[in-house]
Amino acid sequence: MLARHDAMRLRRRILSQGGATAPDSTPASYDGAADQQLITQYLGLVTPFGDLIARLYDEMFARWPYLRSLFPEGMDFQRAHLARAFWYLIENLHRPAEVAAYFRQLGHDHRKLGVRPVHYEAFEAALCAALRSTAGPRWAEAAEQAWVRMLRFAVASMVDGADAALAEPPCWQGTVTAHQRRSPDLAVLRIRLPEPYPYRAGQFAAVESPLIPQAWRHYSLASAPGPGGEVELHVRCTGPGGVSEALVSGTRVGDILRLGPAHGTMTLREEDRSRDLLMVAGGTGWAPIKALLEEWVGRRRGTGGLPQRPAGRVDLFVGARSRAELYDVAALTRLAARHDRLRVVQVLDVDVVPENVGPPAAYSPLAEAVARHGQRSHHCAFVSGPPAMVGATVARLTAAGMPADHIRHDPVPAPLIPPADGRAA
Numbered sequence: 001m002l003a004r005h006d007a008m009r010l011r012r013r014i015l016s017q018g019g020a021t022a023p024d025s026t027p028a029s030y031d032g033a034a035d036q037q038l039i040t041q042y043l044g045l046v047t048p049f050g051d052l053i054a055r056l057y058d059e060m061f062a063r064w065p066y067l068r069s070l071f072p073e074g075m076d077f078q079r080a081h082l083a084r085a086f087w088y089l090i091e092n093l094h095r096p097a098e099v100a101a102y103f104r105q106l107g108h109d110h111r112k113l114g115v116r117p118v119h120y121e122a123f124e125a126a127l128c129a130a131l132r133s134t135a136g137p138r139w140a141e142a143a144e145q146a147w148v149r150m151l152r153f154a155v156a157s158m159v160d161g162a163d164a165a166l167a168e169p170p171c172w173q174g175t176v177t178a179h180q181r182r183s184p185d186l187a188v189l190r191i192r193l194p195e196p197y198p199y200r201a202g203q204f205a206a207v208e209s210p211l212i213p214q215a216w217r218h219y220s221l222a223s224a225p226g227p228g229g230e231v232e233l234h235v236r237c238t239g240p241g242g243v244s245e246a247l248v249s250g251t252r253v254g255d256i257l258r259l260g261p262a263h264g265t266m267t268l269r270e271e272d273r274s275r276d277l278l279m280v281a282g283g284t285g286w287a288p289i290k291a292l293l294e295e296w297v298g299r300r301r302g303t304g305g306l307p308q309r310p311a312g313r314v315d316l317f318v319g320a321r322s323r324a325e326l327y328d329v330a331a332l333t334r335l336a337a338r339h340d341r342l343r344v345v346q347v348l349d350v351d352v353v354p355e356n357v358g359p360p361a362a363y364s365p366l367a368e369a370v371a372r373h374g375q376r377s378h379h380c381a382f383v384s385g386p387p388a389m390v391g392a393t394v395a396r397l398t399a400a401g402m403p404a405d406h407i408r409h410d411p412v413p414a415p416l417i418p419p420a421d422g423r424a425a
C-alpha cells in the first residue's frame with residue numbers, strides 16, 4: 001500500500017512539474033530522440049561517468065544519510081552498474097518503447113532492494129547537483145532538463161514495473177540444502193524455496209548472501225522447475241570480497257539466501273520440440289544449459305515444461321579450460337544416458353594448439369569447435385558462457401548462415417566505453 005501511495009504521489013509530481021517538461025511512461029508521448037541529441041551535445045562535459053557518479057552518490061548520502069543503508073558497503077559494482085545504465089539510456093533514447101520495457105523489468109527487480117518511489121526524487125536532485133558540479137561553467141540548463149526528462153521517463157517505467165509486480169513477493173528466501181565444492185573456486189549449491197518461485201528453465205536471478213547485505217549478483221538457475229521447490233546454482237569465485245566468494249567459501253548447508261525474480265528470454269519455446277537444437281556451454285555457462293536440457297529431456301513433462309517428449313536432436317558443446325574444470329560430468333552423463341538424440345562434444349582448451357591467434361580474448365576454442373562441426377542454419381542455438389566466448393560463437397554461427405533470431409543467449413554486459421559518436425559541447 002505504501003509503495004502504491006508513493007508511486008501515485010510520484011506520478012502526480014512528475015506529471016504536474018514545471019521546468020523540464022516531464023514525460024509519462026508512455027513511449028509515444030516522449031521525444032527521446034530530441035533529448036538524446038541535447039544530452040549527446042554536452043556529453044563531453046560529464047564523461048567519463050566515474051566523476052559524475054561519485055559526486056552523485058556523495059551528494060545523495062550527504063543530504064539523505066539513511067539512503068546509504070539501501071546500498072552495499074562496497075560501491076564499485078554499483079557505480080559501474082549505474083554507468084552502464086546511463087550509457088544504455090543515452091544510446092537507446094531514440095527507441096523509447098525499448099527503453100521503457102528495459103526499465104519496467106528493472107523496476108520489477110528493484111523491489112527486492114526496498115527502493116520506494118520517493119527515493120527516486122532524492123536521486124534526481126543528487127543527479128542535477130552532480131551534473132552541474134561536474135560540467136562546470138559550460139553546462140547548459142537545456143542539457144540538464146533533457147537529463148531530467150530522460151531520468152523521469154526511466155523512473156516512470158520502473159514505477160510501472162514495480163506496480164505491476166505488487167502481487168508477488170519482492171524477493172524469495174531459501175535455505176541451502178546442499179553445497180558442494182567441485183574445485184577450489186567453484187561450488188554447486190541447492191536452495192529450497194518454501195514459497196512458489198515462478199521461473200522457466202534457462203532464466204537467471206539476482207542472489208544475495210547475508211554475508212554481503214544489499215549486494216545482489218546474477219546467476220542462472222541450473223535446474224528446471226520441479227515439484228520439490230529447489231533450485232540449483234553454479235558459482236565460480238573469480239576474486240576476493242564478492243558475492244561469488246561468499247557463496248563458494250562462506251556458505252554452508254542451512255544458511256539462508258535471498259533470490260530476486262527470475263528473468264531472461266533464453267528459454268525453450270513450443271516450436272523447439274520438433275527442431276534440432278545446438279547448445280553451447282562454456283565453464284559455469286553450463287548452468288542454464290543444464291536446466292534447458294533437463295526440461296528438454298522431459299524429466300518433468302507436464303509440470304510447466306514442454307508437454308511432450310521432443311522430436312528433434314540436440315548437439316551439445318561443453319567447453320572448459322581443462323578436464324579438471326569439467327565440474328558436472330556426472331550430471332552430463334546422466335542427461336546423455338536419458339536421451340539417444342543428445343550428442344555431447346567436450347572441448348578442452350588444453351587440447352587445442354591454436355596457430356596464429358592473438359590473446360585469449362580474440363580466440364575461442366569452443367566457437368571454433370562449433371564452427372568445425374558443420375552447417376546448422378536450420379538449428380536453434382542456445383549459447384552461454386564468458387561474454388567473449390558468447391560473442392565469438394554467435395559471430396561464427398551468424399557467419400555460417402544461422403539467422404540471428406535462431407540464436408538465444410543472455411544479455412552480454414556492455415563494456416564501459418562511451419558511444420562512438422559522443423561529442424563534447
Ligand SMILES: NC(=O)C1=CN([C@@H]2O[C@H](COP(=O)(O)OP(=O)(O)OC[C@H]3O[C@@H](n4cnc5c(N)ncnc54)[C@H](O)[C@@H]3O)[C@@H](O)[C@H]2O)C=CC1
Nearest residue numbers: 219220234282283284285287319320361364385386388389
Ligand atoms: N554461473 C552462472 O550461473 C553463469 C555464468 N555465466 C558466465 O559464464 C562465464 C563462466 O566463467 P568460467 O566458468 O570462469 O569460464 P572459463 O574461464 O573456465 O571458460 C569456460 C570456457 O569459455 C572459454 N573462454 C574463456 N574465456 C574466453 C575468452 N576470452 N574468449 C573466448 N572463449 C573464452 C574457454 O575456452 C572455455 O571453453 C562467466 O563469464 C559467467 O558470467 C553465464 C551463465 C550462467
